[in-house]
Amino acid sequence: MLILTCPVCGVTSEETEFHAGGEAHLTRVGPAGDEEAFGDYLFTRENPRGVHFERWRHVYGCGKWFHAARCTTTLEVFGTYSAQTTEPPQAIRDRISQKRPGWIWRDFA
Amino acid sequence: MSEPVTALGGAVFETGIATVREEPVQGMITLRGDLEDSAVRAAAIGASGAEMPDRGTITTSEDASLAWMSPDELMLLCPHGEVPERLARLQEGLGDAHALAVNVSDARALLSVVGPKARDVLAKLCPVDLSPGAFTPGMFRRTRMAQVGAAFWMPTEETFRVVCFRSQTQYVFDVLTVAAQKGSDVGIWPDPTGGG
Ligand SMILES: [Zn+2]
Numbered sequence: 001m002l003i004l005t006c007p008v009c010g011v012t013s014e015e016t017e018f019h020a021g022g023e024a025h026l027t028r029v030g031p032a033g034d035e036e037a038f039g040d041y042l043f044t045r046e047n048p049r050g051v052h053f054e055r056w057r058h059v060y061g062c063g064k065w066f067h068a069a070r071c072t073t074t075l076e077v078f079g080t081y082s083a084q085t086t087e088p089p090q091a092i093r094d095r096i097s098q099k100r101p102g103w104i105w106r107d108f109a
Numbered sequence: 110m111s112e113p114v115t116a117l118g119g120a121v122f123e124t125g126i127a128t129v130r131e132e133p134v135q136g137m138i139t140l141r142g143d144l145e146d147s148a149v150r151a152a153a154i155g156a157s158g159a160e161m162p163d164r165g166t167i168t169t170s171e172d173a174s175l176a177w178m179s180p181d182e183l184m185l186l187c188p189h190g191e192v193p194e195r196l197a198r199l200q201e202g203l204g205d206a207h208a209l210a211v212n213v214s215d216a217r218a219l220l221s222v223v224g225p226k227a228r229d230v231l232a233k234l235c236p237v238d239l240s241p242g243a244f245t246p247g248m249f250r251r252t253r254m255a256q257v258g259a260a261f262w263m264p265t266e267e268t269f270r271v272v273c274f275r276s277q278t279q280y281v282f283d284v285l286t287v288a289a290q291k292g293s294d295v296g297i298w299p300d301p302t303g304g305g
Pocket of ligand 1: 007
């Protein structure tokens with residue numbers, strides 16, 4: 001079971017107090033995008049074995065959205081961070097690099 | 110005006126490892142706004158008489174409390190009959206601040222779990238570290254209780270006050286009662302009374 005810490009209210013709890021919100025850091029493709037780009041935006045997702053970035057919501061707590069970096073095989077959580085960002089903060093990336101040297105996720109490494 | 114009544118008519122369960130009770134009607138006012146805004150803070154303090162609560166805590170004055178719900182939400186608890194007057198005072202204090210204050214007293218219910226084993230009861234239902242060193246009087250926690258949302262705090266070392274939605278009061282009372290049934294104490298924490 002995942003143990004997450006909400007960066008907004010500071011509460012640490014297991015995943016049933018939260019709700020998963022899917023893959024993090026998606027760039028929205030609007031009406032200007034072509035069909036393929038729009039299809040990718042809607043349906044194409046990473047499905048990694050290892051480092052992954054997700055959106056979560058503290059649904060039974062403060063109600064706020066945040067981001068989580070975790071490992072899909074061990075359920076180790078590398079860190080959680082603000083929802084108000086388009087990419088993982090450097091401190092989170094550094095922590096992942098210490099534990100999973102050479103990791104790559106989409107355009108991030 | 111009609112007489113306010115509670116959802117369960119003051120139901121009580123006293124034959125288990127802790128006493129579960131539906132408390133009398135409780136005044137509750139939700140205040141949403143930027144809690145760093147000085148006008149919002151002053152209005153909350155003025156209407157409650159309590160200090161501004163830190164993240165995850167509840168503060169209490171003589172007859173009212175302020176609970177921290179999220180970075181943009183407080184809950185003011187006061188006697189049920191005082192809600193209109195305190196709400197008016199709150200609105201007046203907020204002035205032009207971008208904030209919302211609403212009487213939610215009749216949308217919620219208040220229950221209590223009392224006794225030296227009260228921690229065991231809550232710990233069975235909520236994903237919260239309820240060990241005596243981790244959750245203490247003065248803290249306020251919103252969480253999941255079995256299958257519904259709830260919030261609680263400890264007025265004293267052996268008392269929990271639980272807030273839930275009024276429509277879910279029967280469910281919350283029932284799961285608390287099951288978790289408090291006789292002989293079901295878990296015994297992982299030392300009994301504060303020194304007993305077994
Ligand atoms: Zn939270």
